[in-house]
Amino acid sequence: MDFIQSQLNFIQQKLSWVQTEPLNWKLYVLSVSWTVCLIESYLSWRQYPNYSKKEPPEALKEHFEVEKFRKSQLYGKEKAKFGIFKGLVSQFLDSAILYYGVYAYLWQTAGDIITKYGYGTEYEILQSNVYMALLVGISSLTSIPFSVYSTFVIEERHGFNKTTPKTFVLDILKGWLVAFALGAPVLSTFLWIFKWAGDSFVPWLTAFLFTFQMLMVVLYPLVIQPLFNKLSPLQEGELRTRIEALASHMNFPLKHLYEIDGSKRSSHSNAYFYGLPWSKHIVIFDTLMKGSKPEEVEAVLAHELGHWYYMHPTKMMLISQFNVFSILALFPAFLHAPPVLRSFDFPPSVAANPPTIIAFSLFNMIVTPIEAVIGIFMNMLSRKFEWEADQFACELDEKLGVAEMSDMGDRLGRALTDLHVKNLSTVWVDWMYSAYHNSHPTLTERLKAIEIYQSAKTSRKGGKAKKEL
Numbered sequence: 381m382d383f384i385q386s387q388l389n390f391i392q393q394k395l396s397w398v399q400t401e402p403l404n405w406k407l408y409v410l411s412v413s414w415t416v417c418l419i420e421s422y423l424s425w426r427q428y429p430n431y432s433k434k435e436p437p438e439a440l441k442e443h444f445e446v447e448k449f450r451k452s453q454l455y456g457k458e459k460a461k462f463g464i465f466k467g468l469v470s471q472f473l474d475s476a477i478l479y480y481g482v483y484a485y486l487w488q489t490a491g492d493i494i495t496k497y498g499y500g501t502e503y504e505i506l507q508s509n510v511y512m513a514l515l516v517g518i519s520s521l522t523s524i525p526f527s528v529y530s531t532f533v534i535e536e537r538h539g540f541n542k543t544t545p546k547t548f549v550l551d552i553l554k555g556w557l558v559a560f561a562l563g564a565p566v567l568s569t570f571l572w573i574f575k576w577a578g579d580s581f582v583p584w585l586t587a588f589l590f591t592f593q594m595l596m597v598v599l600y601p602l603v604i605q606p607l608f609n610k611l612s613p614l615q616e617g618e619l620r621t622r623i624e625a626l627a628s629h630m631n632f633p634l635k636h637l638y639e640i641d642g643s644k645r646s647s648h649s650n651a652y653f654y655g656l657p658w659s660k661h662i663v664i665f666d667t668l669m670k671g672s673k674p675e676e677v678e679a680v681l682a683h684e685l686g687h688w689y690y691m692h693p694t695k696m697m698l699i700s701q702f703n704v705f706s707i708l709a710l711f712p713a714f715l716h717a718p719p720v721l722r723s724f725d726f727p728p729s730v731a732a733n734p735p736t737i738i739a740f741s742l743f744n745m746i747v748t749p750i751e752a753v754i755g756i757f758m759n760m761l762s763r764k765f766e767w768e769a770d771q772f773a774c775e776l777d778e779k780l781g782v783a784e785m786s787d788m789g790d791r792l793g794r795a796l797t798d799l800h801v802k803n804l805s806t807v808w809v810d811w812m813y814s815a816y817h818n819s820h821p822t823l824t825e826r827l828k829a830i831e832i833y834q835s836a837k838t839s840r841k842g843g844k845a846k847k848e849l
C-alpha cells in the first residue's frame with residue numbers, strides 16, 4: 381500500500397505543473413477530438429467501398445444467396461452513411477459545447493437552481509447531481525432523433541425493427557429512471573470519497589468502483605433487466621437437454637437457463653451468460669432459437685462457455701480495473717488546477733476552488749488520446765479471446781472425451797454464418813477499420829480458423845491412430 385501511495389505521489393509531483401501553467405487546454409481538447417474525428421473518417425473512407433462489392437468472399441459464397449448478399453451490402457452501406465453523418469453532427473455539437481463554454485454555463489445554472497430551493501453553492505454534491513442531470517438531459521435531446529431514425533427508418537426498412545413507438549418511449553423513460561436511481565447515489569458516493577479521503581482517494585475510489593461493478597452483477601438481472609425484457613425459463617426439449625448436458629460435462633455451475641424476448645425490440649440475435657462464480661445464468665435470445673437448429677445453438681453456447689472456461693470476463697474486468705486505477709492515478713494533479721478550469725471558461729471564483737465533478741469531467745476529456753489507444757488494445761485482446769473461445773468449442777470433444785461433440789466446430793461455423801446472414805452483417809471489412817472498431821474477428825477470419833482447428837484435430841487423431849497400430 382505504501383509503495384503504491386509513493387508511486388502515486390511521484391506521478392502527482394511530475395504533473396504538478398498542471399496546477400500553475402496556464403495552458404490552452406480548450407484548444408488542446410478541440411484539436412484532439414478533431415484528430416480522432418479525422419482518423420475515424422479516414423477509416424470509414426477505407427471501409428466504404430466494401431459495401432459496393434458485388435460478391436461475397438470466396439469462403440462464404442455457398443452460404444450467401446445473391447439476394448441476401450445484396451441486402452446485407454445495402455444495409456451495411458446505409459448504416460455506414462448514417463454513422464458518418466451522426467459522427468459529424470456529434471463532433472460539431474461537442475465542439476460548439478466546448479467552444480461556447482456550455483459546461484461553465486450549466487454549472488452556473490445548476491447553482492442557480494439549488495439556490496432557488498434554499499441551498500447554497502456549499503452543497504457541492506447536490507449541485508453536481510443537478511449539473512449531471514442537465515448534461516444527461518441535453519445529450520438525450522441530441523441523441524433521441526438519431527435513435528428514432530436508426531430504429532424506425534433504417535432497422536425498419538431492413539426488416540429488423542420490432543420496437544413499437546410505445547416501447548421506444550417507455551425504454552427512454554425507464555432508462556432515465558434507472559440512470560437517476562443508480563446515478564445519483566453513485567455520483568454522490570463518488571464525490572463524497574474525494575471529500576473524505578482527500579488526495580489519497582485513488583485506491584478508495586478504485587475499490588468503490590469495483591464493489592459497485594460486483595453489486596451490479598447481482599442487481600442488474602434482478603432489478604434492471606426485468607424493466608426492459610422478459611426472461612422466462614427455457615422450455616423442456618432438445619435444446620434444454622443439450623445445454624444442460626454441456627454445462628454438466630464442463631462443470632459449469634448452471635443455475636438458471638432462460639429465454640429472453642429479444643424479439644420484442646429487434647430480430648438481431650445472441651446468447652450470453654452472467655452471474656457470480658458459483659451460480660451462473662445462461663440467457664438465449666428467442667430470435668436465435670427461432671432461426672437455428674438446437675445443435676447449432678449448442679455450439680454457440682460451447683463458444684460462450686469457452687469464455688467462461690478461460691475466465692475471459694474476469695480477465696477483462698481486472699484489466700479494465702487496472703485501467704481505471706492508472707487513469708485515476710493521473711487525476712490528483714488535475715483536482716486542484718485552476719488554469720484548467722479557466723481555460724474552459726469557468727469564472728475565477730469557481731476555478732480557484734474547482735468542484736470535483738467539473739475537474740473530473742475536464743480531466744476525462746484531456747485523457748481522451750490515452751483512452752483511444754487503450755481501446756485499440758482492448759479490441760485486440762477481445763479478439764484474442766474470441767479466437768480462444770472458438771478453438772475451445774472446436775476441441776471440446778477432446779477436452780471432455782465426448783465423441784458426439786467432434787463436429788462442434790462445423791456446427792459453430794454454420795451457426796456463425798447463419799447469424800451473420802440473418803443479421804445482414806457486413807462480410808467485407810477493411811482490416812484497419814476492423815482493428816479500430818471491432819471487438820470480434822470477421823466471419824471469414826473465424827471460419828478460416830475453425831477450419832484450421834478442425835483439421836489439426838483430424839491430423840492429431842490420425843497420428844494417434846498410427847501410434848496405436
Ligand SMILES: [Zn+2]
Nearest residue numbers: 683687766769
Ligand atoms: Zn465470444
